[in-house]
Each structure stands twice: as structure tokens, then as C-alpha cells.
Amino acid sequence: MTRCPLAPSRHRPALGLAALASGVLLALSAAPPAQAARQVATVREILDGNELFVDAKQAKVNQKARTPDVISTKASRGMVAFASGATARINRNSQFKLQSDCFLLTSGQVLVSGPQNTCLPSVKLSSRGTNYLVTVLPDGSTELKVMQGTVTLQPLGPAAASTKWIQPVEREAVRINAAGQVTDRRCLVSRDYNEIVGGSLFTGFEQPLTNFQDLGAFLAGNVPVVGSVLSALSFGLF
Known part of the structure; x- marks a missing residue:
């Protein structure tokens, strides 16, 4: 069961990646399929x-x-x-x-839809048929927003050999610093979805996203987005 309710929630305490792996996050027994x-x-x-x-x-x-x-x-x-x-x-x-x-x-900034991994200098984001947004911020940190589906984090570099895959991020925003530490983690709320769907990676595009139907169904059933957004989704513009 997901940790995030569909209603707005407060920020969670900042946690290091090691703490997430040993506490809030549980190690997975197998890695995602290789590409x-x-x-x-x-x-x-x-x-x-x-x-x-x-x-x-x-x-x-x-x-x-x-x-x-x-x-x-x-x-x-x-x-x-x-x-x-x-x-x-x-x-x-x-x-x-x-x-x-x-x-x-x-x-x-990149919006990914479908089974495609994204790497940062210190972390790999592994997707299992997901819609997620990755943004490199001016301070060198990265923000991951998983709109629908799951993304798993795997540290890269010196610590990678001793760190297992951790429980996937789902309907959450995660901040990762340049050293690969998770410094903030919170549930996405309606405002997040409205900002993303109304932003520059949705407006104006004609070619659909791979998993736009899954995302559209999720938004229609769970997130109170504006009527124009739902209309665009229903016509497959995403």
C-alpha cells in the first residue's frame, strides 16, 4: 500500500539515503530488469x-x-x-x-513516461512504466516528482556496491543533493499535479506520452485538476 494519501499532506523530515534504506525504505530483493x-x-x-x-x-x-x-x-x-x-x-x-x-x-528538466531509467551523477532512478519529472536545480541538487507509478533509487559511485535497491518512490517529491543524499521527501498534492500538467512539458505538444492513458485515468479518478486539463487528457493530447 502506498504511503501517500490522495489528500494534501505536510512535508516529511529530511533523511539521508542510508536512513531511508534502513528505516522508512525497505530493501528490495531484486533489481529491475536491465535495459x-x-x-x-x-x-x-x-x-x-x-x-x-x-x-x-x-x-x-x-x-x-x-x-x-x-x-x-x-x-x-x-x-x-x-x-x-x-x-x-x-x-x-x-x-x-x-x-x-x-x-x-x-x-x-525532463518528463519521462514509460520504462526508462534516468541517471544523476550520484543516483540512478529506475522506472517501471512510470510518469515522472526530474529537475536539476541551480544549487546542484535534483528534484524527482513521481506522478504515477513507481521509481526506485540506487546510489552510484563508491557506496553503490554496499547499498541495495530501496523501496520505490510513488506519488512523491524527493530532493537529492549532489552527494546522493535524500534531503527531503513528501507526498505530492493537487497543487503539484496542477503545476506540472499546466506547465511547459504538457502544453503545446502533439505527440502523446507513452503512458498518458494511465496518467489520465489516475488524475481523473484521484486528483481534482481543472476541467481543461481533463479535457486535454481525454483527447489524448498528452
């Missing part, structure tokens, strides 16, 4: 001009990027589709590098 050794991402949509790049060269719709290519944006937004079936919408001024089992997000 392909070489990732392929296809550009599906470019909005607000043509400033979406693959290895610093202007990209076009249907162009493919492969590990270890770097995908970045300036004033534009965009969307890519992965060979796994997942999709990702990329906000302005964002950058990530395709790696063997994830993409490494180094700046900006």
Missing part, C-alpha cells in the same frame, strides 16, 4: 523553434541519437522516443547523455 546495452532515442517533436541538438548539431524530427550522444536544448522544447517504448519530453535549456542503461541528466 539494452546501447540506447537509441528518436526525435519525435520539436517546439518553439529549432534549438534541439544532438552532439551540438541541430537535430530534426525522426533523427536518431545513440549512446554516447548528448541531446540538448536551448530555447526549444522537444520529445524523444526510446527503443524501450518510453518517451521523454525535454524542457528548455536542458541536457542529457545517452548511456548504456539510462540517460545522464546534467541540466534542465
Whole structure:
């Protein structure tokens, strides 16, 4: 059963990743399935001009990027589709590098839908068919918001060998510092969903997210979003 109610709740105390693994979070017995050794991402949509790049060269719709290519944006937004079936919408001024089992997000904001892992310098976010938002903040920390589904955190670097997979994050916002420590964890509330769905990674896109139907059904049944949002979901615009 999820730890988060559907009603608004207060912030939880800040906890280190070790404390989460040993206390609030329980170790999982098995890791998620491995992804392909070489990732392929296809550009599906470019909005607000043509400033979406693959290895610093202007990209076009249907162009493919492969590990270890770097995908970045300036004033534009965009969307890519992965060979796994997942999709990702990329906000302005964002950058990530395709790696063997994830993409490494180094700046900006990405909305992921489907079975696609995201890596940070210190943590891997493993998705099981999820809709989640990852934002690299100006202070070097990262905010993860899991809208629907689950995401599991796995530390990378020196501590990775001794740290097990931890219980997944579900309908929560998690703040992770540059050292891989979870410094804040709280349940998402209606305002969070309204801000995300009304923001730049939903408005204006024509290509649907991989799991937009699951997200739409969850929002319609559990979160009091505005009527225009539900209307857009019902027409499959997400």
C-alpha cells in the first residue's frame, strides 16, 4: 500500500539515503530488469523553434541519437522516443547523455513516461512504466516528482556496491543533493499535479506520452485538476 494519501499532506523530515534504506525504505530483493546495452532515442517533436541538438548539431524530427550522444536544448522544447517504448519530453535549456542503461541528466528538466531509467551523477532512478519529472536545480541538487507509478533509487559511485535497491518512490517529491543524499521527501498534492500538467512539458505538444492513458485515468479518478486539463487528457493530447 502506498504511503501517500490522495489528500494534501505536510512535508516529511529530511533523511539521508542510508536512513531511508534502513528505516522508512525497505530493501528490495531484486533489481529491475536491465535495459539494452546501447540506447537509441528518436526525435519525435520539436517546439518553439529549432534549438534541439544532438552532439551540438541541430537535430530534426525522426533523427536518431545513440549512446554516447548528448541531446540538448536551448530555447526549444522537444520529445524523444526510446527503443524501450518510453518517451521523454525535454524542457528548455536542458541536457542529457545517452548511456548504456539510462540517460545522464546534467541540466534542465525532463518528463519521462514509460520504462526508462534516468541517471544523476550520484543516483540512478529506475522506472517501471512510470510518469515522472526530474529537475536539476541551480544549487546542484535534483528534484524527482513521481506522478504515477513507481521509481526506485540506487546510489552510484563508491557506496553503490554496499547499498541495495530501496523501496520505490510513488506519488512523491524527493530532493537529492549532489552527494546522493535524500534531503527531503513528501507526498505530492493537487497543487503539484496542477503545476506540472499546466506547465511547459504538457502544453503545446502533439505527440502523446507513452503512458498518458494511465496518467489520465489516475488524475481523473484521484486528483481534482481543472476541467481543461481533463479535457486535454481525454483527447489524448498528452
